Amino acid sequence: MALQRMDNVGIVVEDLDAAVAFFTELGLETEGTAQIEGLFADQAVGLDGVRSDIAMMRTPDGHGRLELAQYHHPAAIGGGSQNTPPNTLGLHRVMFAVDDIDDTIARLRLHGAELIGEVARYKDIYRLCYLRGPSGIILALAERTG
Structure with a gap:
């Protein structure tokens, strides 16, 4: 199988x-x-x-x-703080490829998203960032630049 x-x-x-x-x-x-x-x-x-x-x-x-x-x-059990850092054991994050990282961040901020660090550039290939969304979910965004 x-x-x-x-x-x-x-x-x-x-x-x-x-x-x-x-x-x-x-x-x-x-x-x-x-x-x-x-x-x-x-x-x-x-x-x-x-x-x-x-x-x-x-x-x-x-x-x-x-x-x-x-x-x-049964009621959901809190896994600790909703502000756990990205290096916490367990499910790390969910990443999505986007066309425009700045526009995506702006739109998600209207729904409570908070940038964890800052938008970073990886070589001349990607712009990347981590956001915290609803229920403390960590979301990663990647915009291909090169």
């Missing part, structure tokens, strides 16, 4: 509507939404009484997807 593909990356958020608005502004499209509960959910994630809402977001090219989930029961 062979691996077929990476299907999606799941991110638990505090406010699903805010997270959907943030990633929609970035350029992702809502593929679908659902309420998740029942025995299959309990069995799949190993929790009892799961009740959550999810939104599946896809990149414009159709190859990448994020599953955003807001847990109603």
